[in-house]
Every structure is written in C-alpha cells, then in structure tokens.
Amino acid sequence: MSLATDTADQPTLYKRIRADIEKRILTGEWPPGHRIPFEHELVARYGCSRMTVNKALSELAQADLIERRRRAGSFVRRPQHQSAVLKIADMRAEITSLGRAYGYELIGRKLRAATAADRDRLGVKKAGKVVAITCRHSADNVPFAVEDRLIDLASVPDAATADFSREPPGSWLLHHVPWTEAEHTISAIVADDRTAEALDITVGAPCLVIDRYTWRSARTITAVRLLYPGDSHRLVARFKGG
Amino acid sequence: MSLATDTADQPTLYKRIRADIEKRILTGEWPPGHRIPFEHELVARYGCSRMTVNKALSELAQADLIERRRRAGSFVRRPQHQSAVLKIADMRAEITSLGRAYGYELIGRKLRAATAADRDRLGVKKAGKVVAITCRHSADNVPFAVEDRLIDLASVPDAATADFSREPPGSWLLHHVPWTEAEHTISAIVADDRTAEALDITVGAPCLVIDRYTWRSARTITAVRLLYPGDSHRLVARFKGG
DNA sequence: CACGATTATATGTCTAGACATATAAGTCAA
DNA sequence: TTGACTTATATGTCTAGACATATAATCGTG
Known part of the structure; x- marks a missing residue:
C-alpha cells in the first residue's frame, strides 16, 4: 500500500x-x-x-x-470580478486590496469530536474530530466580518496544533492545504444578539452571509460562514459578455 | 488599401x-x-x-x-447553472431550471423624463427619457423576487412601446438588446413595508439584494434591483481550482 | 528638450514529433 | 452471463526548436 x-x-x-x-x-x-x-x-x-x-x-x-x-x-x-470576489479565501488580501488597514482577532477556538450538526455542515458521515473557530476581521479598526469556521481534522490534522491567535485560519489553510474546489452560498439574515455585538451593529440589522464549503478531491476540508454588515458591505461581480 | x-x-x-x-x-x-x-x-x-x-x-x-x-x-x-447564477439575466430560466413553475406579474410601469435619481442610478449625465418598471416573479405561486428596473430609452427606444404585461423586461431586453457587460452588487437589507408586502414576508425580514447594471460598449442600457427573501433564497456559485 | 527611428526583448503562435495514461471496447474463460 | 484480462485509441503532457509581433528602451537628430 x-x-x-x-x-x-x-x-x-x-x-x-x-x-x-x-x-x-x-x-x-x-x-x-x-x-x-x-x-x-x-x-x-x-x-x-x-x-x-x-x-x-x-x-x-x-x-x-x-x-x-x-x-x-x-x-x-x-x-475585480467574479473570480476574485468569491475565490478570495484570504480576508487580509481582500481588505488590504481595498486600501484599508487589516485587523484580526481570535474570538474562540475549540477542538471537539464532531457533533451531528458539525458533520452535516461539513458533509461527512464518519464521526471524527474538528476544530471550531470564531474570529473577527476588521478594516481600519471597524468590524468587517465575523468568521465561524469548522475544520475537518481528518483531512487537515495539522490544524489541531496551529496557532490561530495570530494568523487567521483562512490564511493558514491557504498556505497548508491547496484548495481544489469550493462552493459558495450567498444569503441574507438579520443580526441576532451575538452577531450584532461582534459586528458592532444593532440587533435586527441586515447581514450578508457567505457560506463557503471547500474540499479537495472529494475530501472535505473546511466549512466557513462569513457574516458582513449588510448595509456597508458590497460584493461586486463584473462580467464581460459575448 | x-x-x-x-x-x-x-x-x-x-x-x-x-x-x-x-x-x-x-x-x-x-x-x-x-x-x-x-x-x-x-x-x-x-x-x-x-x-x-x-x-x-x-x-x-x-x-x-x-x-x-x-x-x-x-x-x-x-x-451549468452553477457559476452561471450571476450571469443569468432571465428569471424564467432561473426558476424553471430549479424545476419550479414560473409566474410573472407586472406591478407598475411608468414612462418619464429621467429624474436626478434615475440618472444617478443609470450612470448617465444627460437628461433623457426612461421607463421604470416594477414587477414580481414567482415560483410555484410563491413570491420569488421583486424587480425594480430602469431602462434608458436613449439606448433602447423600442422599450417605450414594448408590452411588459406579459413578458418580463429582462427577457424582452435579452431578446432585443444583446448585452455586453454587466456589474452586480450583492448586499443585504431588511424588508420595508412595500417590500414585505410584495414578497409576502414580514417587515424587518432579511432580503438579499442584487443590483445589476448593464451596458453595451459604454452605453447604459438598464439598471435593475432584485429583492429576494433572504432566508429562502440562495445564490450558489461553484468553482474548480487548480 | 522633444520627437522620430531603431533595437532589444517578452510574449504569441506554431510545428513535428514523443511518451504517458485513462478508458472504451473487445476477448476469453469460468 | 459475468468477470477478468488485453488492446486500441483519444486525450494529456512535454520538448526543442522556429518565426511573428507588439512595444519598452535606447539612440539620434533637429
């Protein structure tokens, strides 16, 4: 073998x-x-x-x-377009490309056996271990997005010991696990208590949600939910047609 | 020569x-x-x-x-409908591709001289005439999206006499004016009274907003805002990497 | 200094081969 | 009929060249 x-x-x-x-x-x-x-x-x-x-x-x-x-x-x-917006996995690059100062803050990190919800979110069947990370990205010291991420340790064992207090998990993953495929789902929600506090907005304010699910040759790597203040953030996609 | x-x-x-x-x-x-x-x-x-x-x-x-x-x-x-999501200009195609019955309803149509707000939205400077259209798309008789559109008559004079009571303006434009370039902006808002009523949701519910601005060799054609119920609609985009 | 002519160079396209590899299709035995 | 093995073939990748062409840099001249 x-x-x-x-x-x-x-x-x-x-x-x-x-x-x-x-x-x-x-x-x-x-x-x-x-x-x-x-x-x-x-x-x-x-x-x-x-x-x-x-x-x-x-x-x-x-x-x-x-x-x-x-x-x-x-x-x-x-x-400038489609590929960029949805392909960018690195929040630092996204923010600095807007000409703003990037800030990062780890809010929480847990290593645990995958719950049923975790397995559902990652799209895996076997029970294994996962790392759950919550963090915040800011631009010019203003909250830009909160990130809620799950990493499948079966695919990325190194993530168990990585230090996410300095380096955002997105950047870390990008450097350690080349991604091959990703699926994005974009939707909208209103901020609940926890979200409102993290983004420094009012409860009930609109938020743009990007759920990104990444895998590599049929192997799940990570699932991440990004919450942006809906009235301040814009996803811009530009196309050329035939 | x-x-x-x-x-x-x-x-x-x-x-x-x-x-x-x-x-x-x-x-x-x-x-x-x-x-x-x-x-x-x-x-x-x-x-x-x-x-x-x-x-x-x-x-x-x-x-x-x-x-x-x-x-x-x-x-x-x-x-494939995946990465095409943002390219699709035809709501009927989007809904029928989901295997649901398409419904269309014209809510309002006005022909007027462009206001300052209209010109700003279309990105034109000269005052001309525009058609403003409001309509609703439904899937299986459930409101799917409301559309608020402005067409620049200087670029598309035929739109003044087109019958939008049966054919959605998006489809009509697609057949009469081949588009060349489009820019999408995605954001989130909460439903106001008018939106809530049109989408049959509660005031304050989250909505996904897609603003699409279309032009053709530097000539503005149309600007459209699509409002989707944020908790029921999903924009899915899938990519393959290296 | 301004401007036109020349040159150097990085990319753009193309060839006529080569071997690798996945797999559809065919062959044969249990 | 079914499964295992073999073969043919279309695509996948790569080479070591070639000439074309657009253009940044340089040079020369008024």
Missing part, C-alpha cells in the same frame, strides 16, 4: 507551476500590479521548456488572474 | 478553431452531449498540427463549454 506523502500526489508540471503562482496571488504575496517572473526565468527555475511555462501562464491569463503584456511581462491583475 | 472582408481580419488559427466550435455550441447546432470532432479530424480539417487544435479545445474546456474524456472524445457540456 502507498502512504500519502506530505505534499500529496504531484500533478503535472504545468499545473504545479500554475498552482504555485496562483497561490502567491491569492495569498497576496504577489499583490495586484506585481510582475511575475518572465517565462525564461520560470523555465530556468522549473527546468522545463518554454511551452510548459507558457501553458501555465496562458491559463492564468484566461482565468483573469494575470495580465500578459508583450515585451513588458506578466502582471497580477487587481481582483 | 485593404477593405475589411466579410469575416473581418483573420485571428490566429487556434482562435479561429475555437471560435468555430464555440459558435456551433452557442447556436445549438451542437447541443449538449454532442461529440466534437476528434483532434485528429480537426487537424485534417484545418491542416495544422495537433498542438494547435489541442490549444483551442483546452481553452474551451477551461471555459467549461466542453468536457474532454480520454479515449472517448470531447463533448458539449450542458450549460
């Missing part, structure tokens, strides 16, 4: 190049406007032919994550 | 192949499930190398227009 390696099964080379770059963009390590390495530099780094690098970059361009300019190079695009 | 030919300037070969196939899919000539010619057949038809054909097909696959299966071939995908 074969044990899963640390970095899991290696996809093809061009996919690895694509994922490497995508990760740096999504985590904000390479911010909008940043010039990514030239093709010939990536060729040298990965020891492959130019066509392989080109394929990776072409796909990123098709996904509107980067913009390619002849003679100048390839540049990270500013998040 | 050169006159523009009928088909305009020829793009690169792989783009032509891609466009040829895309057209047949979008016109329905090749319906969902249809098997696209094998790569080697396209190679023969276009007289190019396999890599060129492969690039065209790979891009179509990345755009989720086709699905590629080893040994079997490439097949036209059925338009």
Whole structure:
C-alpha cells in the first residue's frame, strides 16, 4: 500500500507551476500590479521548456488572474470580478486590496469530536474530530466580518496544533492545504444578539452571509460562514459578455 | 488599401478553431452531449498540427463549454447553472431550471423624463427619457423576487412601446438588446413595508439584494434591483481550482 | 528638450514529433 | 452471463526548436 506523502500526489508540471503562482496571488504575496517572473526565468527555475511555462501562464491569463503584456511581462491583475470576489479565501488580501488597514482577532477556538450538526455542515458521515473557530476581521479598526469556521481534522490534522491567535485560519489553510474546489452560498439574515455585538451593529440589522464549503478531491476540508454588515458591505461581480 | 472582408481580419488559427466550435455550441447546432470532432479530424480539417487544435479545445474546456474524456472524445457540456447564477439575466430560466413553475406579474410601469435619481442610478449625465418598471416573479405561486428596473430609452427606444404585461423586461431586453457587460452588487437589507408586502414576508425580514447594471460598449442600457427573501433564497456559485 | 527611428526583448503562435495514461471496447474463460 | 484480462485509441503532457509581433528602451537628430 502507498502512504500519502506530505505534499500529496504531484500533478503535472504545468499545473504545479500554475498552482504555485496562483497561490502567491491569492495569498497576496504577489499583490495586484506585481510582475511575475518572465517565462525564461520560470523555465530556468522549473527546468522545463518554454511551452510548459507558457501553458501555465496562458491559463492564468484566461482565468483573469494575470495580465500578459508583450515585451513588458506578466502582471497580477487587481481582483475585480467574479473570480476574485468569491475565490478570495484570504480576508487580509481582500481588505488590504481595498486600501484599508487589516485587523484580526481570535474570538474562540475549540477542538471537539464532531457533533451531528458539525458533520452535516461539513458533509461527512464518519464521526471524527474538528476544530471550531470564531474570529473577527476588521478594516481600519471597524468590524468587517465575523468568521465561524469548522475544520475537518481528518483531512487537515495539522490544524489541531496551529496557532490561530495570530494568523487567521483562512490564511493558514491557504498556505497548508491547496484548495481544489469550493462552493459558495450567498444569503441574507438579520443580526441576532451575538452577531450584532461582534459586528458592532444593532440587533435586527441586515447581514450578508457567505457560506463557503471547500474540499479537495472529494475530501472535505473546511466549512466557513462569513457574516458582513449588510448595509456597508458590497460584493461586486463584473462580467464581460459575448 | 485593404477593405475589411466579410469575416473581418483573420485571428490566429487556434482562435479561429475555437471560435468555430464555440459558435456551433452557442447556436445549438451542437447541443449538449454532442461529440466534437476528434483532434485528429480537426487537424485534417484545418491542416495544422495537433498542438494547435489541442490549444483551442483546452481553452474551451477551461471555459467549461466542453468536457474532454480520454479515449472517448470531447463533448458539449450542458450549460451549468452553477457559476452561471450571476450571469443569468432571465428569471424564467432561473426558476424553471430549479424545476419550479414560473409566474410573472407586472406591478407598475411608468414612462418619464429621467429624474436626478434615475440618472444617478443609470450612470448617465444627460437628461433623457426612461421607463421604470416594477414587477414580481414567482415560483410555484410563491413570491420569488421583486424587480425594480430602469431602462434608458436613449439606448433602447423600442422599450417605450414594448408590452411588459406579459413578458418580463429582462427577457424582452435579452431578446432585443444583446448585452455586453454587466456589474452586480450583492448586499443585504431588511424588508420595508412595500417590500414585505410584495414578497409576502414580514417587515424587518432579511432580503438579499442584487443590483445589476448593464451596458453595451459604454452605453447604459438598464439598471435593475432584485429583492429576494433572504432566508429562502440562495445564490450558489461553484468553482474548480487548480 | 522633444520627437522620430531603431533595437532589444517578452510574449504569441506554431510545428513535428514523443511518451504517458485513462478508458472504451473487445476477448476469453469460468 | 459475468468477470477478468488485453488492446486500441483519444486525450494529456512535454520538448526543442522556429518565426511573428507588439512595444519598452535606447539612440539620434533637429
């Protein structure tokens, strides 16, 4: 039998190049406007032919994550649409890209055996352990969103010992577990006592809710609910049509 | 000197192949499930190398227009409702795709000179005429969404005489004015008296708001606000990662 | 300094191969 | 009929080149 390696099964080379770059963009390590390495530099780094690098970059361009300019190079695009809004897993990147100061605060963290509700939320059947995290993100010291997250320890055992008091769980996950698929559900609720206090709004005020469920090759990773003040936050998505 | 030919300037070969196939899919000539010619057949038809054909097909696959299966071939995908949620301009299609009966009701229609608020909402400066429409969409006879729409008559003069008592303005526009670009803003509000009555919910209940602003080569067409009951409606978006 | 011409360079497209791999389809035995 | 094995084949990935083309940078001239 074969044990899963640390970095899991290696996809093809061009996919690895694509994922490497995508990760740096999504985590904000390479911010909008940043010039990514030239093709010939990536060729040298990965020891492959130019066509392989080109394929990776072409796909990123098709996904509107980067913009390619002849003679100048390839540049990270500013998040502007569908992909950005719903793909962004890193709140820090979302807030700093708005030109605001990012703040983070851990409210609660519990390690427990998965309850029936937990299993339902994660979409798993077997009872295992989970980490439940509640935290708050702020922009310019104003509450921006509260996050209520569940991580399946069967898929991400390291999360049991990770320190979420400094690093938001979204960022931590992004750096430790490359995501493959996600589903978002957007809805609206009115703030209850707990939410109102966390977001510093009045009870009964509208809130935008984003539920994101993330998995990786049929393996559940995390389920997160983000609550935004409904009257101050906007999700903007822009499309080009045919 | 050169006159523009009928088909305009020829793009690169792989783009032509891609466009040829895309057209047949979008016109329905090749319906969902249809098997696209094998790569080697396209190679023969276009007289190019396999890599060129492969690039065209790979891009179509990345755009989720086709699905590629080893040994079997490439097949036209059925338009998936998932990531299309925000693209869908036709409420009837949205509701019937959920397997529910669609209902439509015109609540109000006014033709007027654009007020300052109208101009602001449409993002135009010149004072012109607009049509303001309020209507309701229902699913299985339950209110599904109320629509509040403004159409710029300077861009769509025919809208002045269109009969919106039977056909929803969204559908009418879709058939009369091909859209090119749209911007969506998603937020949350609580229902006021008027909204509560229209959606048959209680005052203060949460509502999901989608503001869609549509234009066509820098020309404003329409601005629409859709209000959904926040606790019953869900916007689902699903993505595949690297 | 302003502006046009030249050059260098990064990306854009393409080829003619190669081997890998998943899997539909066929073959054969229990 | 069913299951296990084999084979054929279409796609998946990759290479080491080539020439095209747009354009940032540089150079030269008025």
